[in-house]
Amino acid sequence: MRNLLFAIVFFIGANTIAQTIKVLDIETGKAVKNVSVFNDKETINITTNDDGLVDVSRFKNDEVVIFSHIAYATLRRKKSIILANNNTVYVTKQSEQLNEIVLSVFKKAEKTTRIAEQIAVISSKDIQKLSPQTSADLLATIPGIKVQKSQFGGGSPVIRGMESNRVLLVVDGVRMNNAIYRKGHLQNAISVAPNMLDKTEIVFGPSSVLYGSDALGGVIHYYTKTPKISEKEKVVSQFFSRFSTINNEITTNATAEIRKEKWASLTSISYSNFGDLKAGERRSHGFEDWGKVFFYSENVNGNYKETPTKNSDPNLQKNTGYSQTDALQKFFVPLNKNTDLKINLQYSTTSDIPRFDRLTELSNGELKFAEWNYGPQKRFLASTQLILNPNKNWVENGIITAAYQNIQESRIQRKFGSLERSYREEDVDVFSLNGDFSVPITKDKNRTLSYGFEFAYNDVSSNSYGKELNIENGEINGFSNTFKVQSRYPDGGSDYLSSAVYVDYRQDLNKKSTLNTGIRFTNTELNAKWIDQTFIQLDDIDITANHAAVTATLGYVYKPNTNWQLNTVLSSGFRSPNIDDVGRVREKAGNVTVPNILVTPEFAYSGEVGVLKYFNNKKFRFGANAFYTLLDNYIQRDFVYNADRSIKQVEFDGEFGNAVSNQNKETAYITGVTASYLGKISNRFNTSGFVTYTKGRTYDTNEPMSSIPPLFGQFELNFSENKLELGAAIRFNAKKDITDFNITEGIDNHDLTPVVNPNATEDVNKYFGSPSWITFGLNGKYLVSSNFSVQARLDNLLDQHYIEFASGVASPGRNLSVSLLANF
Numbered sequence: 001m002r003n004l005l006f007a008i009v010f011f012i013g014a015n016t017i018a019q020t021i022k023v024l025d026i027e028t029g030k031a032v033k034n035v036s037v038f039n040d041k042e043t044i045n046i047t048t049n050d051d052g053l054v055d056v057s058r059f060k061n062d063e064v065v066i067f068s069h070i071a072y073a074t075l076r077r078k079k080s081i082i083l084a085n086n087n088t089v090y091v092t093k094q095s096e097q098l099n100e101i102v103l104s105v106f107k108k109a110e111k112t113t114r115i116a117e118q119i120a121v122i123s124s125k126d127i128q129k130l131s132p133q134t135s136a137d138l139l140a141t142i143p144g145i146k147v148q149k150s151q152f153g154g155g156s157p158v159i160r161g162m163e164s165n166r167v168l169l170v171v172d173g174v175r176m177n178n179a180i181y182r183k184g185h186l187q188n189a190i191s192v193a194p195n196m197l198d199k200t201e202i203v204f205g206p207s208s209v210l211y212g213s214d215a216l217g218g219v220i221h222y223y224t225k226t227p228k229i230s231e232k233e234k235v236v237s238q239f240f241s242r243f244s245t246i247n248n249e250i251t252t253n254a255t256a257e258i259r260k261e262k263w264a265s266l267t268s269i270s271y272s273n274f275g276d277l278k279a280g281e282r283r284s285h286g287f288e289d290w291g292k293v294f295f296y297s298e299n300v301n302g303n304y305k306e307t308p309t310k311n312s313d314p315n316l317q318k319n320t321g322y323s324q325t326d327a328l329q330k331f332f333v334p335l336n337k338n339t340d341l342k343i344n345l346q347y348s349t350t351s352d353i354p355r356f357d358r359l360t361e362l363s364n365g366e367l368k369f370a371e372w373n374y375g376p377q378k379r380f381l382a383s384t385q386l387i388l389n390p391n392k393n394w395v396e397n398g399i400i401t402a403a404y405q406n407i408q409e410s411r412i413q414r415k416f417g418s419l420e421r422s423y424r425e426e427d428v429d430v431f432s433l434n435g436d437f438s439v440p441i442t443k444d445k446n447r448t449l450s451y452g453f454e455f456a457y458n459d460v461s462s463n464s465y466g467k468e469l470n471i472e473n474g475e476i477n478g479f480s481n482t483f484k485v486q487s488r489y490p491d492g493g494s495d496y497l498s499s500a501v502y503v504d505y506r507q508d509l510n511k512k513s514t515l516n517t518g519i520r521f522t523n524t525e526l527n528a529k530w531i532d533q534t535f536i537q538l539d540d541i542d543i544t545a546n547h548a549a550v551t552a553t554l555g556y557v558y559k560p561n562t563n564w565q566l567n568t569v570l571s572s573g574f575r576s577p578n579i580d581d582v583g584r585v586r587e588k589a590g591n592v593t594v595p596n597i598l599v600t601p602e603f604a605y606s607g608e609v610g611v612l613k614y615f616n617n618k619k620f621r622f623g624a625n626a627f628y629t630l631l632d633n634y635i636q637r638d639f640v641y642n643a644d645r646s647i648k649q650v651e652f653d654g655e656f657g658n659a660v661s662n663q664n665k666e667t668a669y670i671t672g673v674t675a676s677y678l679g680k681i682s683n684r685f686n687t688s689g690f691v692t693y694t695k696g697r698t699y700d701t702n703e704p705m706s707s708i709p710p711l712f713g714q715f716e717l718n719f720s721e722n723k724l725e726l727g728a729a730i731r732f733n734a735k736k737d738i739t740d741f742n743i744t745e746g747i748d749n750h751d752l753t754p755v756v757n758p759n760a761t762e763d764v765n766k767y768f769g770s771p772s773w774i775t776f777g778l779n780g781k782y783l784v785s786s787n788f789s790v791q792a793r794l795d796n797l798l799d800q801h802y803i804e805f806a807s808g809v810a811s812p813g814r815n816l817s818v819s820l821l822a823n824f
Contacts, residue, residue: 162217
């Protein structure tokens with residue numbers, strides 16, 4: 001009898017243990033506590049404990065178990081399937097019903113149903129499908145973003161008519177913008193390899209409350225992959241390789257992940273080699289010679305050629321190729337149940353990148369530059385993140401991020417007919433410390449208070465020198481002389497310190513509406529010193545500038561029912577002048593930018609309204625966002641005048657040009673709208689699309705604002721069944737008339753558009769503007785096995801010739817890319 005009783009007790013206990021399941025985060029492998037577990041009728045409702053465990057013995061074997069958590073997508077699984085899967089359930093932060101979880105808006109996980117701002121999320125699955133050559137190409141696929149390229153090794157994203165230092169780039173919680181991010185076009189967006197990204201989030205509109213200076217147009221936040229822990233030791237690896245016909249691109253990425261119970265490691269290395277890019281041959285715009293490269297410079301890789309070389313294929317854009325290497329090393333260490341540690345090391349470097357638009361620049365009908373290269377662009381990041389979940393009265397969760405970055409860039413120039421080569425080198429060290437915390441004020445978490453701080457210190461050194469080439473038997477054989485060259489930034493060194501605190505309050509007023517408010521105080525201090533004044537003379541060679549700003553936001557979300565969401569946001573933002581605004585010296589198209597130490601911050605005041613409509617049980621979504629931004633004290637490059645109102649002339653690299661500088665103006669506006677849709681037509685078909693329109697003009701001078709793209713959009717249709725995926729896409733751009741270009745600053749590159757009247761004395765009569773274009777593309781993917789897939793894309797199917805607005809390099813012609821992905 002005793003043995004029988006023992007057997008019954010043992011059986012019941014074993015059965016209970018067998019029906020205890022664990023809920024894990026699919027991204028980190030950590031246990032997820034406080035997950036609500038219930039059935040459809042809600043007759044059973046239990047919660048996971050601190051170890052992510054829950055007993056499901058009360059559920060029937062064929063019963064559907066529902067898992068719900070505020071930071072994760074709702075998951076439905078049959079109990080029998082869960083038990084067959086080692087009693088483990090993985091929850092994810094992305095919903096199949098278009099209700100994404102976003103991290104960037106509030107610096108913590110939040111559902112889009114509580115977010116008033118316009119956002120966009122690109123997942124790793126999306127990145128694999130798009131298969132972009134660079135991260136700039138990835139950004140170009142996002143609704144509302146246009147990307148400018150002066151050379152193929154670049155990509156400057158434009159958000160709501162804002163570009164470069166008016167758009168904030170962030171990687172893994174660390175701001176990439178530094179003190180020499182310039183007004184114009186930047187190539188820094190490519191310094192994160194697409195294959196290393198877990199996802200990318202974009203916040204549209206001023207986000208200065210949480211992110212401080214620079215976030216006027218929006219925030220682009222790159223999230224790199226993070227290793228997962230596992231109770232059983234695992235080694236997971238991935239290999240990716242792609243070949244593209246249009247520029248003979250070869251990209252290879254290898255990733256290895258070690259998963260253990262106490263720690264995890266991820267190592268990823270990516271290498272890309274891009275050849276010269278070929279433009280499309282079909283010229284529907286009607287300009288037969290526009291963008292063709294008839295002559296090019298062979299002065300690359302140490303070669304010397306005294307005169308330009310005739311191009312045998314004018315559609316082949318010589319001097320656009322380059323190579324890039326990226327490395328990521330990340331460690332994830334759960335210190336205890338409430339604290340995690342992430343260690344993040346990133347390194348990116350390139351070969352010399354030819355500045356294509358300058359290498360095709362003409363002077364008196366001949367190529368001007370024999371050499372114009374960006375030297376290797378290097379970015380190093382080392383950061384540690386403490387992820388805290390103490391559940392205290394003053395903080396429920398938070399993240400403390402300490403980071404060091406080193407950025408190196410250089411410019412190498414030499415003109416035809418000269419042996420003098422100039423070098424300008426910049427080295428930036430950035431030290432930063434961020435703290436972001438959140439605590440619910442009420443037990444039901446309908447009221448949440450977030451707060452934080454940020455410190456960032458930039459140390460900038462700028463070096464310049466010139467060397468005269470020594471030529472022997474038609475080859476470069478060292479250097480014979482040195483000479484002085486004007487430095488790009490203050491040669492005595494400069495630094496830039498930003499410090500800030502913020503508070504954010506969010507409240508669910510009722511089940512249908514959410515209110516969000518926030519305020520931030522930011523203080524910036526700039527120091528710069530010039531030593532050599534051979535070329536540029538300043539009244540004060542040692543300057544200090546201090547600026548402070550208070551920014552605020554007010555957002556409201558109203559959900560009249562489960563299928564409608566109405567958003568409205570009022571926000572303010574600012575951008576404090578950095579070292580580039582105050583102290584840059586450079587030449588372009590006969591204009592020489594000179595320092596202006598009197599520049600003050602520019603401010604943005606923005607209002608936006610948005611609407612979201614869900615269909616078919618939230619499997620289909622339509623949205624539209626309209627905005628209006630008023631810029632006050634905006635910074636624009638303009639001519640510097642002498643006392644007699646003549647344009648001042650200054651010397652740069654042996655030639656005199658018109659002096660221009662960054663100057664504060666009065667007021668301007670930018671307004672626009674993006675309409676988009678996304679969803680499933682059926683179980684096999686899904687579709688997406690968007691259209692974006694933007695307009696911007698100055699109130700004080702009534703001229704167009706720079707960086708305002710023409711109407712553009714994209715539509716896609718995709719099919720998937722079993723192991724096969726197929727897709728088709730249409731991309732288009734409307735014409736931008738020359739009268740809508742900002743000619744004063746030159747950022748829009750109006751002089752690179754087709755010439756319609758070469759004898760005209762005014763640019764508005766000489767140039768056409770940006771022609772309209774449309775392209776078609778196809779893509780497909782086949783899952784050969786659970787571990788191996790093949791993908792192909794055929795872009796610009798009709799081989800159209802087109803150039804993106806303000807770009808100096810033509811976009812790719814017909815391109816076939818084939819990629820392989822293997823998981824081990």
